[in-house]
Amino acid sequence: MFSGASNFVNGVDKTFFIILGISFFFLIGITFTMIFFVLKYNRKKKIAAVQLKDNTWLEITWTLVPLALVMGMFYYGYMAFIPTRYPPKDAMEVKVIARMWKWSFEYKGGKQSDSLVLPVNKAVKLNLESMDVIHGFFIPSFRLKEDVVPGKHNYTWCIPEEIGQYEIMCSSYCGVRHSYMEGQVVVVSEDDFNKWLAALPDKSKETKSEGFKILQNNGCMGCHSIDGSKIVGPSFKGLYGSTVELVADDGTKKITADSTYIKESIFLPDKEIVAGYQKGIMKSYDNILKKEDVSKIIEYLKTIK
């Protein structure tokens, strides 16, 4: 009755059906009884209230019957849940890397991709790694969700059962661009998958400057672009040497973005704010970045004019 994009849809949806079915029954029963009593025993009918004695058996009945029902619900939920924790031994492994506010996926051999391409009808185990805060790996069409917790090695798995494209969302609040942390799962035939993987360029071998890597590993790129577009903060493109308008407690001023200014922007971001931006968004990287790191960042910034 319930089939869908992954092997878990059936179990999860069946549990929905059972719990919601019983719940509707009770809700309608309770509501109907209330309305019925209000009409039937309305004071306008001028019939005196009848006082009744408590009945222990009745109390026991309406304790045990719901108890039995909820135990049934628990059992169905448990049975549909347990398989989601035990991936088959031969499942293909993909590392899901979450950082503010971007998903990336690393396949065997270190090749990375921005979308999660999977072969249909093959089990895949997803190892969830966060580079910064907690994110939530959520594919609604697959009935799949597990938090991506920094310092923990959470996982989930599934067998995609229908070729197509599905949304990945971030379910766990992770800051200003939480709602933009989206991605795609693309389910293709096994042949197409193999071709795609072979053609995927191996970015890990590309040599990027050290400054770039520091920016990427510290989540700066979630807020600052290097192509001139404004995300949350100003773009880094052409920043070095440009004129920046700043707002401080004592009015605005114009300065030239040199090394001292950039160092200060990273260690004391709230001291002076770039005009047009809000304070409090960028945290201080004092204690996190070393002086040498910042020098490397500055070297890199000089190269993107």
Next chain:
Amino acid sequence: MINATTTMESVSYLDHKGKYKGIFAWIFATDHKRIALLYLYAISTFFVIGAILGLLMRLELISPGQTIMTAQTYNGIFTVHGIMMIFMVVIPGLSAIFGNFFLPILIGAKDVAFPRLNLFSWYIFITGSILAVLSQFLRSGPPDTGWTFYAPYSTATGTNVIFATTAAFVLGFSSILTGLNFIVTIHRMRAPKMKFFSMPLFPWSIYATAWIQVLATPIIAITLLMLIAERLFKIGFFDPAYGGDPILFQHMFWIYSHPAVYIMILPAMGVITEIIPTFCQRKVYGYKAIAMSSLAIAGVGYLVWGHHMFTSGMSETARWVFSLLTFIVAIPSAVKVFNWLATMYKGSIDLKPPLLYALSFIFLFSIGGLTGLVLGSLATNIQVHDTSFVVAHFHYIVFGGMGFGFFAALHYWFPKIYGRMYNFRRANIAWGILFVGFNLLYFPLFIIGMQGMPRRYYDYLPQFQTGHVISTIGGIILIIGLFLMIRNLVLGARKGAKAPANPWNGSTLEWQIVSPPPQENFDEDPLIKNNPYDYE
């Protein structure tokens, strides 16, 4: 001589002249009834502010993309909305206002056990509230963590987290002291013939709540202190970058914050248990079952916190044990609902505004509770955890439950508190608008949540827009209803017709004294019945 006693009797707590004059007669008052009103005015103000913040969020979400505010502003607003509504409105709400006012009267006491501590609790509450409001205006910008303060986001963000957590920390002490005061009051201050099992059921629910306040609140206090220390000194409790564990924070946070849900809802259930017998003129059905179910909820409620963390990566065993206990904690609530219905059976039912609110409480709370089963089941939790389904669920419980319970209590005890009556017709109209607005506002969130709309999203995919539009329209209707309700009550308090001592023909002690009550509640020893709901 005769004259003297009558004038003595008729001085109500509102007109009583003490040492201080004007506003000082209120802010230095140790009378439980005046303190209750101090809480009422402060909490109502926060509630209205919180509701308007909620409406702003709904307006932002009426269309995808930026509508009226930036993402950072949105994140700040849902954070204050949560902090205000949880720590400053629903946790203190019923117990600090109606518990303060009616607990002593219902058990035949002149005041709470420690009247000055009671006033001190109010000052702590106000201090905490001021800190929370200040956190919005200080230099580094409003906190943007959500009211849950999850680490390591909360240890890393540049915004004013320390102020907000300090506020919650301070507010917690007010809660602990109020709880302590009520426990001692119930144990030591009952009228001589008032046995535990001849107390009305509202005091029972306050009793269960007070134990949770005393035992659970210190845990959140410790947690918040640890978070502050982590931010200041990088100790490594929660942030993996310093060797900490973010999941530890979640456990500690929910060990308090799940029981806190029962701090909110138990007193509301107590209110409903007072209203239904009065308007049905029936002895409450299953007195012992209702009293014991309050204690059962308070007890088992401690052991289910893990259901907030089903997707955090806990072991399979932890997940199924928490799921099982979560299903069990649903049972005492169901027992209460069945006993309420049984109390209506063969009664003489008068559908006045308080009962209207009470019955809508049962309806909304049932929806909240039943959708809780969907969240408690491991398989379905995977899909709906951290989606707008959860948002709808807890608003049905907290607003539909505690909120409507609060409105029910206001309409029920209003004539006793102010000695005046509000207009019934206007009260019914406001109720209708509120009820329709409420369901339009929250019901669509269940549906888009099941389809995969995550919570705390500033922007969303176009397929969710219909649900969001209906929800926003509901939000506007709800706010209109709310203002009509408040206006009607304010008018009633100032110009309403004088209310008799017992307008609803209630059987509990508060209805045996004049409205508004005299300064020391009882001019002569109250008559204590064996069963407080004796209509024979």
